[in-house]
Amino acid sequence: MNGKAVAKASKAEAELQEVLRPGQSIELLKELHILTREGRLNQDSRRKLKQVYHLFQFIEKLLLELPEEGTHASLADHGAGKSYLGFILYDLFFGPRGGGRVYGIETRAELVDKSRALAKRLGFDRMAFLNISAAESADAAELPAQIDVVTALHACDTATDDAIAFGLAKQARFMVLVPCCQAEVAACLRQTKALSLSRTPLAELWRHPLHTREIGSQLTNVLRCLYLEANGYQVTVTELVGWEHSLKNELIIARRTGQRKASAAGRLQELLAQFGLESLLETRFRPG
Template sequence: MKSAAPQDKHEVRPGQSIELLKELHILTRDGKMNQDSRRKLKQVYHLYQFIEPLMQQVLDAKSAVSLVDHGAGKSYLGFILYDLFFKPLLNDSAVGDAAASSKIYGIETRDELVARSRELAQRLQFPGMEFLNLSVAESTTSQALPEQIDIVTALHACNTATDDAIEFALKKKARFMVLVPCCQAEVAAELRKSKGDAVRNNPLSEMWRHPIHTREFGSQITNVLRCLQLESHGYQVRVTELVGWEHSMKNELIVAEYKGGKSNKAAQRLAEILSTTGLQSLERRFFTS
């Protein structure tokens, strides 16, 4: 069962929690919308249109859905997913049990945000939401999470936190990943170190000779390497952009679905890129086996 689409994509959907939208500052305290509210709502629905079909596919295939949201912050994403997708299903006799046993986990390092999210979930009666005070790396070995997770999201997880989320998803055998990378500083730092013998005879090194190009190229190649890494592990990867995020340069969206098997071609191509750009030191970060 899918939630009905609104007649106006910039208006609140029927059945949504007005209290939640106020808490997330999508609606003003008096329940009204302004220009900023409409922009935020546009972002919410745009994200939801990517993730809702993935949750539906999982629910169609098994009895419950498990989703982990890394770097959750105020758990903006998790609350919206639960409100729009799981809450309507709880009263549906055909899938109510599956919805009731589904879980959304918010992973966040800031105590006050974890406490706030727990309180809000309890107040809104969202029993399928759980919030853990962990780093992305810590969550990989935490006993508080199940051995297998269906969907992993990481929106604007800074720098290597996105890579930690990918490692988490690979170890948890996630069927889907939804990633919006942010602040890719590690690769740019390594590129600065490699402006010597390793790339002296590589004309493409001109792409990161100047400092501003180093930063931009570092960000671009980081996501290219991530896509190749995912493909090497058997994922089909789609790269697009988030509309409605025009205020942010970090609007690249990576959606990956596990299809099985390994891609030696992707692993070989990744290794070649690391070698020709002098980034061999990052082989562990972008592991393919």
């Protein structure tokens, strides 16, 4: 290897070490195709890793609030996909502590099979992967009756609502949600648009199709936050990463207090009535 090649390799190694967290498994990142086989990081992978690390920081702080600083915590990751988040959480948090369990919940069987094989190969023996939907997971025998932390990173449309329902059923101490592709509320707004336009000038906010989609997305998350508050959670909403990295950027963190807010339940019902979405009281936002 000539001098230029050595210098280039050294620079690439230095850049990689700047990005990686201490103790991070290089082998894992290669298996997840975040790093190339040569151990290099491309621009797409850098963005993905930044997102996952940023979310890891939020979750790590919550885990440390649990008994024994989260050593024996349980975490369920909904819409796990290739389980980037679950594997990195295990590698950096659960693995070094020698306790705790991570459950990945994913509907695509091929991804579940690959994750199971990778966990076995790396010796991550306290990881389990379930080939079921978020809606089915609350009744799954493979999962314990109580889960400490529920995560859903870019779980599409109603899968985020199913993850919330799961968290409520499992009395989760924390829920960490990054919603994606909300379509259900927008579809309901389209169905009642003519009636709404005749009833209130507020319907101008979603008269045009593009605005319907945007208002539907915004309203969905507002309703979710009120629903969580009504069911005994303190809710914080923030950005996951800068907008230059992802448009699906809203991070909802819910902390269980056990104190149900009647005012939030009232506002939730008022908003549903105002937007002609009362039918969702029978599906997504059932009173507790």
